[in-house]
Amino acid sequence: MKNKDEDIEEMLLSQASLDDLIKMKIEAEFKDEMQRAKELEAQRQPRVYTKISEAPKEYIFSKYAVYKFYNRRTKLETYINGLQAEALLGLQNNIRNKILNGEMSTFSTDDAYIKFEKVCVNL
Numbered sequence: 488m489k490n491k492d493e494d495i496e497e498m499l500l501s502q503a504s505l506d507d508l509i510k511m512k513i514e515a516e517f518k519d520e521m522q523r524a525k526e527l528e529a530q531r532q533p534r535v536y537t538k539i540s541e542a543p544k545e546y547i548f549s550k551y552a553v554y555k556f557y558n559r560r561t562k563l564e565t566y567i568n569g570l571q572a573e574a575l576l577g578l579q580n581n582i583r584n585k586i587l588n589g590e591m592s593t594f595s596t597d598d599a600y601i602k603f604e605k606v607c608v609n610l
Contacts, residue, residue, distance in 0.1 A: 548570065556571075559599060575596055602610075
């Protein structure tokens, strides 16, 4: 507290205008907030779930989930996110529920096989 009081006293004695003092105060607060945000971001570590039964349910069909998509017709393999995988399920609610409960990690459509790969979540 003593250090802050000395800083304020020094600013007042420096013959700076009120606008300059306000500007300096805002800049100091902004720098403090940026430093705190950087420290918090450094503490957050991504967590990767490769088993569907361990993954949080709210992330299974989200943009953080990765599914392997194998096209049966063209024999091509690619990756899609959870939102796209859920759209491929369509009206197959029983399969959707089994995937959410961790009982299944794969499903198929007319043209493709889809397999759960991982969920990457920043905690």
